Amino acid sequence: MGPSDGDKVEGSSSGAGEDLRECEIEGKMEGSVDQISHLALDIGGSLVKLVYFKGNNNCSDDDKKGERIGFSNGSGTYPILDGRLHFAKFETSKINECIDFIYSRQLHRGGCWHHEAPVSENTIIKATGGGAYKFADLFKEKLGVGLDKEDEMDCLVAGANFLLKAVHHEAFTYMDGQKEFVQIDHNDLYPYLLVNIGSGVSMIKVDGDGKFERVSGTSVGGGTFWGLGRLLTKCKSFDELLELSHRGNNRVIDMLVGEIYGGMEYAKIGLSSTTIASSFGKAISENKELEDYRPEDVARSLLRLISNNIGQISYLTALRFGLKRIFFGGFFIRGHAYTMDTISVAVHFWSKGEAKAMFLRHEGFLGALGAFMSYEKHGLDDLMLRLERFPISETYSGGKIHSPLPGDFNDHESIECRVYAT
Numbered sequence: 001m002g003p004s005d006g007d008k009v010e011g012s013s014s015g016a017g018e019d020l021r022e023c024e025i026e027g028k029m030e031g032s033v034d035q036i037s038h039l040a041l042d043i044g045g046s047l048v049k050l051v052y053f054k055g056n057n058n059c060s061d062d063d064k065k066g067e068r069i070g071f072s073n074g075s076g077t078y079p080i081l082d083g084r085l086h087f088a089k090f091e092t093s094k095i096n097e098c099i100d101f102i103y104s105r106q107l108h109r110g111g112c113w114h115h116e117a118p119v120s121e122n123t124i125i126k127a128t129g130g131g132a133y134k135f136a137d138l139f140k141e142k143l144g145v146g147l148d149k150e151d152e153m154d155c156l157v158a159g160a161n162f163l164l165k166a167v168h169h170e171a172f173t174y175m176d177g178q179k180e181f182v183q184i185d186h187n188d189l190y191p192y193l194l195v196n197i198g199s200g201v202s203m204i205k206v207d208g209d210g211k212f213e214r215v216s217g218t219s220v221g222g223g224t225f226w227g228l229g230r231l232l233t234k235c236k237s238f239d240e241l242l243e244l245s246h247r248g249n250n251r252v253i254d255m256l257v258g259e260i261y262g263g264m265e266y267a268k269i270g271l272s273s274t275t276i277a278s279s280f281g282k283a284i285s286e287n288k289e290l291e292d293y294r295p296e297d298v299a300r301s302l303l304r305l306i307s308n309n310i311g312q313i314s315y316l317t318a319l320r321f322g323l324k325r326i327f328f329g330g331f332f333i334r335g336h337a338y339t340m341d342t343i344s345v346a347v348h349f350w351s352k353g354e355a356k357a358m359f360l361r362h363e364g365f366l367g368a369l370g371a372f373m374s375y376e377k378h379g380l381d382d383l384m385l386r387l388e389r390f391p392i393s394e395t396y397s398g399g400k401i402h403s404p405l406p407g408d409f410n411d412h413e414s415i416e417c418r419v420y421a422t
């Protein structure tokens with residue numbers, strides 16, 4: 001059983017049709033920036049996410065001599081480099097494309113082709129996710145850099161906390177096709193449940209900066225949707241599968257309460273006639289083969305099944321720890337209306353309206369952002385990198401969010417902020 005199988009929600013999937021997502025955050029960086037790449041990676045089971053800083057005048061002689069503005073932090077004066085944080089992603093199965101991308105932009109050496117010196121033996125890139133272990137040798141071999149491994153859960157939490165505190169209009173609710181941005185009160189952010197829906201799903205109770213516990217998880221996640229969906233529909237890409245689901249009708253395959261109860265609801269236990277009684281349940285009772293179902297309907301049922309299930313487990317986990325707010329991240333969501341709506345309805349249904357599902361506009365980059373920010377923790381020589389943690393649009397002169405608010409996050413979004421090292 002599950003939440004009511006309400007009307008279909010229409011909406012677009014931001015970024016559909018794109019394998020590579022690139023977007024950017026404007027910022028400033030201060031310090032001795034020559035030695036490290038200012039690139040961080042989250043190499044997951046399905047996707048590699050990149051966050052990198054690029055100075056506006058990177059590599060020019062001007063940049064080296066004068067463009068950096070003096071900054072004093074009490075123990076010395078440090079130069080400032082204006083620039084932007086860029087975001088990109090690749091399929092993990094095409095890791096070589098990612099390495100080519102890094103090489104073509106010389107991201108592992110701060111974007112500079114004309115540095116005479118070869119990549120230093122000690123050059124490292126902050127990396128998180130399982131691929132930081134799996135592909136360490138490949139990065140050494142192809143780019144001559146080491147991957148400095150950061151814990152995945154640490155990075156997810158650091159990325160989420162940063163986004164929630166520093167990026168205006170980062171979190172939003174989505175219900176019945178309505179998107180509403182959530183005003184985050186910095187003094188009342190914790191505790192919350194972070195549900196990261198990547199290949200698998202991690203559920204993390206967050207109590208503060210660096211204070212968290214991974215309290216649950218499920219292997220039925222984004223990889224399940226994409227993997228099963230690919231087998232069942234023969235789709236060639238994740239975006240194609242999402243597009244299909246957009247056009248499908250899950251009632252063709254899902255068995256509803258009304259179909260078991262002769263058109264009636266089961267009011268005594270709170271089930272309407274349109275509640276899904278059994279996901280994919282109709283497929284057993286009809287004399288049909290897979291080919292007899294439209295791939296659109298299969299994709300729709302599958303998306304519904306996975307999203308409902310995650311919504312339900314998330315709610316139960318939140319209930320277990322008395323948490324009212326649940327933030328969902330991970331690239332499974334992909335800003336997709338139907339996914340978000342299904343998760344929201346599930347949380348609403350099971351919590352009887354007590355708990356709230358919220359989504360993050362930079363959903364898939366939590367880990368990579370957290371890894372990027374970890375340069376701060378592990379200063380290299382005298383360099384530490386830090387992202388300012390206050391509402392960017394209010395503190396950066398002339399700063400404002402360039403994203404197409406209040407619309408969907410898209411592939412070329414740019415958010416101004418200040419990035420600096422002390």
Ligand SMILES: Nc1ncnc2c1ncn2[C@@H]1O[C@H](COP(=O)(O)OP(=O)(O)O)[C@@H](O)[C@H]1O
Pocket residue numbers: 018019043044045046047048091129197198199200221222223224225226238239329330331332333334364
């Ligand atoms: N272009 C894409 N290719 C593959 N999967 C995608 C794509 N876009 C979104 N996804 C979904 O996102 C999931 C991966 O999310 P992500 O947060 O990057 O997790 P991971 O760290 O495990 O790679 C996939 O399992 C799939 O459901």
Ligand SMILES: CC(C)(COP(=O)(O)O)[C@@H](O)C(=O)NCCC(=O)O
Pocket residue numbers: 043044045046129130152197198199200201202216217218219
């Ligand atoms: C192992 C993982 C942390 C890896 O992260 P991912 O690449 O899926 O983002 C994640 O897949 C996960 O939490 N899986 C669920 C395992 C479980 O709790 O059953």
